[in-house]
Amino acid sequence: MKFKDWLYERFPVRGEELRELTNEPVPNHLKRWWFCLGGTPAYLFVVQIVTGILLAIYYQPTQASAYASVRRITEVETYGWYFRGLHKWGATLMIAAVILHQIRVFFTGAYRKPRELNWIVGMCLLVCTLMLGFTGYCLVYEQLSYWGAKVGANIAETVPAIGPFAKKMLLGGEDYNERTLPRFFILHAAILPVTMMVLLALHILLVRLHGVTEYRFQADPPDQPDHYQFYPDHLYTELAIGLVLMVILSVLATVFPPVLGPPADPLTTPEVIKPEWFFYVAFRWLKLFSGTVAVLSMGFIVAAMFVWPFLDAMIRRRWPNSEASVWIGIVVALTIVALTIWEAFVPH
Numbered sequence: 001m002k003f004k005d006w007l008y009e010r011f012p013v014r015g016e017e018l019r020e021l022t023n024e025p026v027p028n029h030l031k032r033w034w035f036c037l038g039g040t041p042a043y044l045f046v047v048q049i050v051t052g053i054l055l056a057i058y059y060q061p062t063q064a065s066a067y068a069s070v071r072r073i074t075e076v077e078t079y080g081w082y083f084r085g086l087h088k089w090g091a092t093l094m095i096a097a098v099i100l101h102q103i104r105v106f107f108t109g110a111y112r113k114p115r116e117l118n119w120i121v122g123m124c125l126l127v128c129t130l131m132l133g134f135t136g137y138c139l140v141y142e143q144l145s146y147w148g149a150k151v152g153a154n155i156a157e158t159v160p161a162i163g164p165f166a167k168k169m170l171l172g173g174e175d176y177n178e179r180t181l182p183r184f185f186i187l188h189a190a191i192l193p194v195t196m197m198v199l200l201a202l203h204i205l206l207v208r209l210h211g212v213t214e215y216r217f218q219a220d221p222p223d224q225p226d227h228y229q230f231y232p233d234h235l236y237t238e239l240a241i242g243l244v245l246m247v248i249l250s251v252l253a254t255v256f257p258p259v260l261g262p263p264a265d266p267l268t269t270p271e272v273i274k275p276e277w278f279f280y281v282a283f284r285w286l287k288l289f290s291g292t293v294a295v296l297s298m299g300f301i302v303a304a305m306f307v308w309p310f311l312d313a314m315i316r317r318r319w320p321n322s323e324a325s326v327w328i329g330i331v332v333a334l335t336i337v338a339l340t341i342w343e344a345f346v347p348h
């Protein structure tokens, strides 16, 4: 009996059947790269899981040893600097890719009926991705990781009603203590990735159930067929994008390897506390308005982003031919860019 037949008896799925299952006709517009940006964060998520597992073998989530273990990964362990670099740059590119994918979905109106729920799942993915970035930043236990975590917890505390409880949950006490780093580690390496896997499965399931939104462009030749095959055309395109991303990540990790700042010192507040670039906008907002007003208004904006497909439907019902939604999107995007640049260039 051939091995193939032996295996089929025990695992009764053939390659052709699997191909049939995944081989959906793909709309032609997905040949344009900005329409398949969703595959990029999915690919980078896998890179993060693999490099994250490798880092977790050496990382120690205690105040006494976290910083030294990251130094060991960076300076002593074989290829430690490379995998740390891939993980760090992978996080940056993943956040950028999620944001670009969301911008594409927004400006092509791909969140509209019947895809509203998938937009909400996407928003949950965005929040999880940002939380992964924040908790990862805190794990290194350098000065900015420590003070960043404290500032983050203090901001959480200003949320009315649940604030003090949220801070206590995050830090494992009233202030940063020996239970805090293990908490961040569990969030970063277990709770958030598993939540994201569930959300991603739901996201892709909804994409498969609805199909991606179909578009036709004036530049398309009229005799061009509307669809092409997932296998092999689209799969090979995605694999090629994956290879290019791997090269980009390797170059970034080698040319700009991750460095280590000074170790955490709970007794010395740094002169300038800055989060990672993807929180610049929130940080600047918090500086512009005072305490609770800033946190409440930010909460309001995030809530509006979650329910945006329904707000958009209301706007379109009221003013059927207006471009109001597009203009709102442009104003919000420009404001985010402006606040980010402002925070990046102003020291305080």
Ligand code: HEM
Pocket (backbone or CB within 6 Å): 035, 036, 037, 038, 039, 040, 041, 042, 043, 045, 098, 101, 102, 105, 110, 111, 115, 118, 119, 120, 121, 122, 123, 125, 126, 129, 200, 203, 207, 211, 212, 213
């Ligand atoms: C880890 C994060 C994410 C991953 C891996 C991901 C993945 C994907 C993939 C593979 C698609 C198929 C079409 C495409 O490639 O554009 C897709 C579609 C979609 N995504 Fe995401 N996504 C993520 C985050 C988001 C976010 C933040 C939003 C918005 C808030 C969002 C909303 C949508 C919607 C509405 C569609 C359907 C688009 C259509 O029908 O054309 N996704 N996503």
